[in-house]
Amino acid sequence: MIKNILPLSILLCISFFNLKAQLIEDDFSDGDLTIDAEWTGDNDDFIINEIFQLQLNFEDETLVPSYISTLAETTSLDEKEWRFDVSLDFSPSNSNKVVIYLVSTSSDLRDYENTGSVQEGYYLEIGENGSEDGISLFYRNGNDTELIVRGGDGDFASAFDVRIRVRRDATANWEIAVDPKKGEDFTTIATANEPRFNETGYIGFICYFTSSRSNSFYFDNVYLGDYAFDTIPPEILEYEILNSNEMQIVFTEEVSSASASNVNNYLLTPGDIQPNTIQHNEDSVWLSFDNSFESGLDYMLAVENISDSEGNLSESDSIEFFYFEVEQAEIGDVIISEFFPDPTPVLGLPDEEFVEIYNRSDKFLDLEDWAFSDNTSSAGTLPSYILRPGEYLILASSSAEQGYAEFGNVLVPSSWRALNNGSDSVTIKNAKGIQIDGLGYDLNWYQDEEKAEGGFSIEIINPKLACFDLNNWRASEATAGGTPGSENSIADFDLTGNPPEIIFFKATSKTQLEIEFDKRMNLNSLLNAEYIITPEIGIVEVLVEEGLDKTVNLNLANELLNGINYEISIDTVKDCNGNIAENLKSSLLYDTIPPELDSLLFMSDSILLLTFDKHLDTLSAENLENYDLSPEILLQEARLWSENQVILIWENDWIAGFPYTLTLDSISDLSGNPILNFKQEIILRSPAKPGFNDVIIMEVMANPNEDQELPYRQYVEIYNPSDKLFSLTDMKYMDERDTVSLGLNYIEAGEYLLLAPSAGVEDLGTYARVIGLSPWPNLNNRGDDLQLITDETIVNQAFYRDNWYKEDFKFDEGGWSLEMIDVQNPCLGFSNWSASRADAQGTPGAENSVREKNIDQTGPELEKAFALNATEVIAYFNEVIDITQIRRNQFNISPEIRIESVEMLDLSSVKLSLADELKPKVRYGLTANNLTDCVGNIIITEGNKVSFALAELPEQGDVVLNELLYDQKSGGADFIELLNISDKFINLREWTVEGSSDSSVILENENVIIAPGQHLTLTTDKESTIKDYPTSHNAENIVEANLPTLTNGEGIVRITSANKELKEHLEYSDDMHLPFLRTVDGVSLERIHPEAPINEADSWSSAASAVGYATPGKANSQFTNENISFGNIEANPKTFAHNQPGRNFTLINYRLDDVGTIATVKIFDMKGTVITTLANNETLSNSGFFRWDGVDFSGRKVRTGYYIIYFELFTAEGNKRVIKERVAVGF
Structure with missing residues (x-):
């Protein structure tokens, strides 16, 4: 159903009708009560509101009726018309009613309340007790009133918003009419003849109200004048498409049945179609057509010759609409075309995630109750939205909606699950729960290691491809970081992707081989391909299960032999996008020996790392049923940590010193050989947790260069100098901005371990074991504050700066790492670091190239102290101090303030919490004693005291x-x-x-x-x-x-x-x-x-x-330490010199008793010649000064000698006073 309201040039107000003469016309659009008409009365009780209505706004505590009126000057009421819009947003009553004076001889509409009042006129009243409120016309004569006529009972029983019209003709016939639509379709509700009064005067409104209704009366479009006639033809107000062959049209006023029902007045294109049936009722018509509208087509309905009741004939008009029918989506009709899991750093898009979907079908689809989710169980549902063919739509959270609205249409799911930066899955399901599209991504999808660090979306290249191809995705090339709501920056509709590849070839039994491809394949090509196995072994059947068109199973005529390496060769196969691969090969070593457990390592009291002698099958390694612990503790997770390692995580800690039995069963290698009922006796050995300097930051590659021998990657090397293995499970790595956990991990005694972006694990893995971090806290080239921390302590820090390189060219060209010089002095900072000297420009995973003795024999110094507040003070040292030795009795404050506790903020600053409060305006001294730096040098006496204040x-x-x-x-x-x-x-x-x-x-x-x-x-x-x-x-x-x-x-x-x-x-x-x-x-x-x-x-x-x-x-x-404004008139100093230390000018200070005194100030030499003028007829304040720098009119220094300051004063009373002061100018 399509409904639309058309823009109109008509405003339904009286000025659009033919007016013979008008006495009053005010729509309050000027925001003023004195321009179009001069309103008087209780003006403070009324306002013109933001939509330009006259509104009651009574604010006094004492409730009294409020009125407002204006004068209308004419000779009589004959052939006159009153119009006004009246709105009450409540049901009127006798206590809350409105009185509308059509004419009053008094501007005070409540004059009738006075004894002996001579007020005369007519008024309307709406509001009475009960539920039969109507509109009544009254005649007033002084204190008396008489009902002339009343409208229907209950016409105004409820809240109303109407236009009222009152007319009186030359024979005193009155007519009251109402239009609830506030247009020109008036309905007469009362008539009467009343000739007693025929003079004009004041019109206006009286509001009677209780406190809850003191701002609920509204008036607008007030008119008094000659009859107004309708000369405006009807226009189309709105339309609605009811179904596939019917529509409704609503006009701005009631239209004649003859014109509205004439089929010749309507023509639908394309097709030049006229309606076959028309229904008409007042301002609306319903058109029915023989043929249905065609989905996805633009239509135009021409409408002409429509007239209203006054015979005003409409001009040609038209309605343009787009018709569509909603269809059901099938799998792949809508796809995920772009997603933005990591919006930081911001390049041009909002700092918010989004997922873009694309309708690649020719259907109109309603997304109501569709579900959007990541790999969590909860999903956000979508509201109703018609997704057009070829349309891109942005899905985002409510907080991101406004930011992405400028890029395209945005739809907000009922809940938004944050997308993981490193990897996640995203699915779109229809209202029936059928998955329309989905994907699972990781950092490889960017196909760009720098862009994988954030700020860029991942876009699909060809959204028309029949099925998934990883090579059909990569990072956006848009300068803003993405293209939400529009065609992707990397769009290429000719791309078909890369040919398929074999990603897995394994034996599933002694007589079956399984081949897995990297994408969905063409079914017929798999069934008809030629498979050759070397050494030769017969193939009796090729199987492809429905829905598993990435996998082929080959049933063999003979059994595979243990220890033999088999090669598979496939002549020609096609993927689902038609890409052809020829002569694909892969091999496997058929192995029948099960894996063995090599070692065990506790990473915490509830986390155990198992290491095996060969690669494991993922499904069997992560199956909780394959592990049993006695006595039993609930196993929460089994995770393949590397190709031959499994992490086991229990719900509760093991009990220290208690013997447990761990049983392994059905855990298989890649050839399907299972461990069967293997038992291992284990006693918990809680992992050692690193303390201060147990793990050290040894090397930093902050600014890699593309031309360097080492991988083009940032990295941080950490080193365990002890003889213990440490768990890193609770350790975090941080820089100035970000903090990231090292996850489930460990570092062996003497091991060099690399921290690097997740995308760099493979490249750097040839040098040392690598912990891939995502997100990676990007290292600043010029310096950064790096720390290793646990919940209990700061383990180590390196606050490197660009001057640590020592050789400027190594910093400038990049590609050189920073290396620690002496591991025995890990806290020294600048003097213990240098750029690498290695040929490869760094030594990841190996001893540093700059390593040598670098002895520190100088104790720390207390640099400064700062009072955070009255009970907390921070002490700052010039180097790292031994945090294991910090005690509160090592600090003293004078005047004496008791120290309650000490807390390390970082390795070189301490927070002191005080038992007593510091006082303002007092300078305190802080002394530190018996502190050492991290290599044992004790604090020196000369540097152990500083001052501070609140x-x-x-x-x-x-x-x-x-x-x-x-x-x-x-x-x-x-x-x-x-x-x-x-x-x-x-x-x-x-x-x-x-x-x-x-x-x-x-x-x-x-x-x-x-x-x-x-x-x-x-x-x-x-x-x-x-x-x-x-x-x-x-x-x-x-x-x-x-x-x-x-x-x-x-x-x-x-x-x-x-x-x-x-x-x-x-x-x-x-x-x-x-x-x-x-x-x-x-x-x-x-x-x-x-x-x-x-x-x-x-x-x-x-x-x-x-x-x-x-x-x-x-x-x-x-x-000058002289008080500038003291004295009457005085030069200070009286002697000054140009080229000597001290003041080389004089101040001429004055203090006056009279206000408005005018002064002229001149400098004379001893011959009486004017040297310069400092003021000429200048009005002075009560006090102030002039300055003379010993220069003349031209700015040149005057000669050595005496000079006269001439100060001439004129008071406001005309009195004159002259004061002279002598000064000496030296060389």
């Missing part, structure tokens, strides 16, 4: 911008200096600095405390800053941080604290520097006083040449 939140003015270098020396670095002028210790973490063009979060991941009175410089390159200002810096107060670009010439700097309470904003420019400087390169701007107004040019000065033009981390060279 940070407080800043307020405006606590920290100020004190110095700025925006135009650095060549090769140097910009810096920003902050000064803490409060008594608080303040943390700068997450503070932001914004420049003219970009912004940057500074100290994002580090806590930096600025102490009271401390100058702290933030620079992009600490080393350069110290080098550029060797005599004027304090290195302890210089910190490297990300800074925005500080533009030369002019720009802005904004500093904002993390809590947004403190903000410093400076607009700087070269004009703020001393004018006589030849260049400002490498010259900082210094704030002359921390309380000087930040954006006053006189608050800043160039740093003195005597200190090297900048003072990063130290007090400013141009600092």
Whole structure:
């Protein structure tokens, strides 16, 4: 069934009808109560809502009826018409009713409540007690009312939304009509003759309501004027396809039966078909055709000459529709055409999984109750959706729906089971539970090792292939990572796939051989192929079971002989896609000796690894019935771990020291030879779990090169330096971003073991045993933080950086591994690592090429401490410390704070939990004693104490911008200096600095405390800053941080604290520097006083040449400790010099009693010549200062000598005052 509402150019409002004259017309679309009509009354109780209706919105606590009215000016009510839309979303009553005044002599529609009222007019009322509510017309005369006429009982008994029309002709005949569709199909419900009053006045509405209905009255499209006549012809409003040969059309109004029932007014194409029968009722017609609509065809129905009751004839109109019939899906009609199991990293698609399906049939299919699932038992069902022939549809979770909607149509199953990155299965079943399509994938499907790391979907190449072919799938080539909802980026409809191959050839009995192919095969080609066995042995029958067209069984005339190698040769066979393979060969060694158990290894107290002397048959090895433990513990899983190893997992732990008997039965090798009733006595030997440095990260290949001798793979080598075998079952490997379990595994004494991406296991397997990890935490070329951890401890870490290579060219060209130098010193870091020296550029699985003695005889140092909160402090050391020796009595805090416990955060930092709370504004000392690094060196006395404090939140003015270098020396670095002028210790973490063009979060991941009175410089390159200002810096107060670009010439700097309470904003420019400087390169701007107004040019000065033009981390060279605004008018200092240390300017401070004083400030030499003007008729604040740098009008330095500061003041009352001050300028 197809239903559609057509877009119309008609709005059903009064303005579309022929109006002779109108007094009031207001549809409230202007959102105003004063433009189209000026409404007065209780205006505060009404609003124009979001759909432009006048709505009651009463909010006062005391309930009183609310009214609103507007004036209509005319000479009489003759030949007048009222129209309005009225909506009440409740059943009216006497307490909740509406009164509509058609005319009132008073604008106050409730004037009749007053004694002696002379209000006169007519009104409608809807609402009364009981269930027979109707509409009534009343005449009002002062305090009296009289019912004129009433509509039908119960017409308005329920909630309603109608259009009401009232007409009065020249002889005072009244007519009340209603259209429930709010159109022009009015039904007259009451008439009367009432001539007593014939004057116009005010119209409006009164709402009577209880508290629950105080916002439930709605009015719209108010009209008063001459009669309105319908001149608009009917148009098609909507249509519906009822079945294969019937449809319904609904018009915008009631249409005439003669025009609607005329078959000549309808023509269906293609075919130029007219309906054979037509039924008509008011605004609707039903058309029936002799012939059925054809599924999948576009139709157009032309409609013309349809008229309404007023004779308005419609123009030619048409309906276009697409007709289809839903059919049942068969296997393969819909296929999985693309899937996205690993969306990270994000390249252009949402960070969400999806599965795309494709309808490759010519059927229209309804997906209602179809099931989508992975290899879990639960499935998500699909809602109704018509999948068209050739359509691609995206299946995704509800959280992914919006993101994928921009790529195509999205359908959300009732539940979404996450797809495993490494391998999983996906099935699509119809509503009857029949599997329409399914697949089981692994990382090999990408056919691209880099793309297998994530961010790319897996796409089908030719969706038209008759049956599955692994070579028909590979990673997407789209730059976004996939093509959800559209044709695949690798689409090739000519691809037929690769020829079939033999993947398995085995003996199933002494007289039967089985051949398995890598794909479904053509049945006839299997039955008719020529099979040749060498040494020759007769074939009596070729069998292919129905539904197993990948497998052929050959029944032999004679028995196979033990120890003989047999070869099968097949001349020509075809797969299901028609690909032909010729002269296929495979061989087997017929073996009748069963496998034997070689060794046992406990990987935990409930997990046992069995190793056999030959490869095992998977089905028999994983059959739980083939294992029996006495005394019994429930066996949960048997898994083939490698070709000759089986992992057994029990529900509960074994009891230590207790003897158990494990029975193996019917476990077969690949030739079908079974172990029969083999018993093994076993006593649990709990596996050793690695502690600190028991397993060591020995080698890292972070940046492989395609040209290297070693496989083009990242890897991490771990080494067991002990004489114990360790279980790795509880161990995890992690970098800065990701953590992945090493799974069920172990490492033998002295073994080198490789960690690598799952896709690299085969390539690296020739060098050592490999644990394949998926997902693989990708190694960063320039550095990463690698750790081996268990639930109990950090086992080992290697926080490598690019400078560990020691030889830059090896880092630059790639393909060289990083190797540890001395395994006896595994914690040393930089000095114990180097790039490989091996010819192969790495030594996976072997002793490192750089191995030599590298003795560490220096103890650790306590670098810093930070208070996380009032009861937790973190202590940081400069190297790895021995975590097995950490005790709380090794730490002391003064003033004394008791330490309750210590906890290692990583191998070089400790968290101290305090019994007592730290106090703000107190500097504490932390001392560490008797600690050792991981090779036993004890902490040195000179480096065992640091200070810390509890940070407080800043307020405006606590920290100020004190110095700025925006135009650095060549090769140097910009810096920003902050000064803490409060008594608080303040943390700068997450503070932001914004420049003219970009912004940057500074100290994002580090806590930096600025102490009271401390100058702290933030620079992009600490080393350069110290080098550029060797005599004027304090290195302890210089910190490297990300800074925005500080533009030369002019720009802005904004500093904002993390809590947004403190903000410093400076607009700087070269004009703020001393004018006589030849260049400002490498010259900082210094704030002359921390309380000087930040954006006053006189608050800043160039740093003195005597200190090297900048003072990063130290007090400013141009600092004045004088109070800037104190004194009446005073120069400070009275003597200064251009080229001497200290201040090379003077401040002219003033404090005035009068507001609005105007000043002129000039500098004269002793001859009375004006040297420069500092202010000219400038309005002053109550206090402030001017600055003179000892320069003249042209910016040149003045000569040595005395100068007069001339300060001329004019008050608002016209009083004049002149003040003179003498200063001396030296050389």
